[in-house]
Amino acid sequence: MRSGRLVLLLLAAGLACGGRNEAEEATPKDKKPEPIIPLATAPLAGQTVAVIPLTILVGDDELMSQPPFNDHLRALDWADSIISQQLLARAPEPKWVFPPELRRIAHRAVGVAPDPDHMGQGIMRAPDLRDVPDPLRSSLRNLVAVAGGGGRYAFIPAAISFTTDSVGHRVDASLVLADVRLGSVLWRTVTYASGTTPAQALVNAMEAAFPVELSQ
Numbered sequence: 241m242r243s244g245r246l247v248l249l250l251l252a253a254g255l256a257c258g259g260r261n262e263a264e265e266a267t268p269k270d271k272k273p274e275p276i277i278p279l280a281t282a283p284l285a286g287q288t289v290a291v292i293p294l295t296i297l298v299g300d301d302e303l304m305s306q307p308p309f310n311d312h313l314r315a316l317d318w319a320d321s322i323i324s325q326q327l328l329a330r331a332p333e334p335k336w337v338f339p340p341e342l343r344r345i346a347h348r349a350v351g352v353a354p355d356p357d358h359m360g361q362g363i364m365r366a367p368d369l370r371d372v373p374d375p376l377r378s379s380l381r382n383l384v385a386v387a388g389g390g391g392r393y394a395f396i397p398a399a400i401s402f403t404t405d406s407v408g409h410r411v412d413a414s415l416v417l418a419d420v421r422l423g424s425v426l427w428r429t430v431t432y433a434s435g436t437t438p439a440q441a442l443v444n445a446m447e448a449a450f451p452v453e454l455s456q
């Protein structure tokens with residue numbers, strides 16, 4: 241298995257593939273957002289990567305009064321589903337283990353694996369975190385271990401927020417990839433995009449973080 245350091249170097253090499261996209265161009269110039277850093281998933285080919293459930297989703301009062309956002313758990317499942325679909329479509333190289341399967345695994349390993357919905361993963365939205373703090377690190381390590389496949393990586397959608405803009409809806413999503421054995425953050429970005437619906441905005445934001453490069 242590749243060492244965490246090697247994967248970190250390979251992932252870093254993939255960062256040069258982008259950073260400026262249509263979402264950034266559509267953002268008012270005075271805001272000057274940080275560029276989106278895309279994730280190169282080729283170095284993770286064949287590796288098991290646990291996709292940790294989202295726990296933080298916020299929006300303005302009008303949006304949060306409408307389905308599915310007026311039911312917090314349902315809204316989280318809605319976002320997890322879109323994220324999972326986009327990972328499968330745009331980054332098929334890793335062996336993703338999605339939230340529903342993680343919950344089944346944890347249920348079968350009560351006392352060993354933590355509840356994947358209550359590990360405090362939202363803390364990873366903090367932009368300055370370079371290491372995964374305990375007890376989250378220990379929880380992730382135990383969960384990934386029982387997920388099988390010799391995996392050591394966790395993809396963490398740390399937080400998602402919705403606002404309104406001239407297009408309709410804008411989403412900002414804090415995403416992190418961590419090596420749970422080393423407890424280190426390998427990649428992070430805040431991806432953002434607009435869409436006429438919240439779903440389209442989230443799809444567009446995932447496309448910005450996971451661009452598909454076709455061979456010429």
